[in-house]
Amino acid sequence: MASIEIGQPLTARGKATRARIVEAATELVRAHGVANTSLDAVLAASDTSKSQLYHYFADKDDLVLAVIQRQTECVLATHESHLRKLHSLAGLRRWRDAVVELSRQTDCAGGCPLGSLVSELAESPRPRELLAESFARWEALLVAGFRAIQARSGTRRDCDLTELATVVLAALQGGLLLAQTTRSTRALELALDMAIDHVEAHLA
Amino acid sequence: MASIEIGQPLTARGKATRARIVEAATELVRAHGVANTSLDAVLAASDTSKSQLYHYFADKDDLVLAVIQRQTECVLATHESHLRKLHSLAGLRRWRDAVVELSRQTDCAGGCPLGSLVSELAESPRPRELLAESFARWEALLVAGFRAIQARSGTRRDCDLTELATVVLAALQGGLLLAQTTRSTRALELALDMAIDHVEAHLA
Known part of the structure; x- marks a missing residue:
């Protein structure tokens, strides 16, 4: 389940942040697999904060769907x-x-x-x-x-x-x-x- | 690298213990994948001690080869x-x-x-x-x-x-x-x- 409510459109900046998180997660999963990709590694690779990540994704499972x-x-x-x-x-x-x-x-x-x-x-x-x-x-x-x-x-x-x-x-x-x-x-x-x-x- | 030196044959009991560890690890890896299988889970499933496991396998990588x-x-x-x-x-x-x-x-x-x-x-x-x-x-x-x-x-x-x-x-x-x-x-x-x-x- 996505953490963003349906009907709440993302701003251009929000979209860019979300895309940066997904891009980083996709590269990490490609290189190391899902189980070996931690949310901390995604945060570091995308230069985002935990609160930003949880603004766009309910949890790791939700992020994996985006990947x-x-x-x-x-x-x-x-x-x-x-x-x-x-x-x-x-x-x-x-x-x-x-x-x-x-x-x-x-x-x-x-x-x-x-x-x-x-x-x-x-x-x-x-x-x-x-x-x-x-x-x-x-x-x-x-x-x-x-x-x-x-x-x-x-x-x-x-x-x-x-x-x-x-x-x-x-x-x-x-x-x-x-x-x-x-x-x-x-x-x-x-x-x-x-x-x-x-x-x-x-x-x- | 195996932790058992070459030329050191296993006793029947040693073979059985090693086989029990490999069997448990194989089942866990089949169900959950390698990254999601911890050595602690293998110990619990095979009813063996950490020292027994390290007697037969140098580390997790070594056990995975046996799997x-x-x-x-x-x-x-x-x-x-x-x-x-x-x-x-x-x-x-x-x-x-x-x-x-x-x-x-x-x-x-x-x-x-x-x-x-x-x-x-x-x-x-x-x-x-x-x-x-x-x-x-x-x-x-x-x-x-x-x-x-x-x-x-x-x-x-x-x-x-x-x-x-x-x-x-x-x-x-x-x-x-x-x-x-x-x-x-x-x-x-x-x-x-x-x-x-x-x-x-x-x-x-």
Whole structure:
């Protein structure tokens, strides 16, 4: 439950302070995980006071929900920039290359910023729901891309685009998890290639 | 670094005490994660003293390595019981059904007992190496199964069985992660079906 009452709009300064807290918390959670991120560390990193933090967030759980939302916007913005221009399978393979390159640039550290939150948060109802919504939005981006590919190619084969999006996302998540563990993008490349071949077989 | 010197064998009673500590720690880590599992909680759950624990483990990091090893043995034993009898694609689909059923029985809670350790532990070198070894052993079980399928069918198509195992494991991990988040086995089913179709296309 948010500590700010509904209907009480934030001032520009209030918004900036809240955003600074969320940004600091998101970076700390990304680096150390939720359990290893204390509110004191968030206060220090965002240069805010405890009373400021409790003005915007009821407690750590409430702040964690904002972290999930912030991380979701970041991840989806990255993928949307590639997927919204999609109109061919070649474009889908360029998205695959971009995902692999992003992982390579960080030596596969940290895995997926959203997927890596699942093991720590998915046993609590509200964080789990938020993460499920995030993945559903991610799938919707893929579905829109698949539709654009179909529209451009003029084919309209009868297939469930949401199911195709689910398997692409599963391959991406599993590939990133194995890449993080092995410190090699190989598993990610192979998993995404399999998934895109699967999409091609069903769309084309 | 283990606190027990190399070459100093444990007595039967020592082995039992050590196993009790590892078992309790494994259950606590499975339920609450590594960061949320204190050594005090492990002592209470295993009914051992601090001096006993430090006789067998240098510190929490050392105990966590034993937890990874214990969880690896459990997970691989489950999969080996299905995969060692493998000699057909129908058998591989029965393994898929067993994996899905296992997930359904727990309402998809907790995800993969090994995969869920990755986000918390894969940024530390030694745990990451151990987890990579665990996944490599898991892949080796799949490769042995694929070889048995090839041997029985008499085909020997030129394909990289380790790469096939990697994509099956990626599909399994990604499918379990999405299943845990959505509390539905659907993503797991779809991901494994895609992976087994991929295996079939390359093996058959």
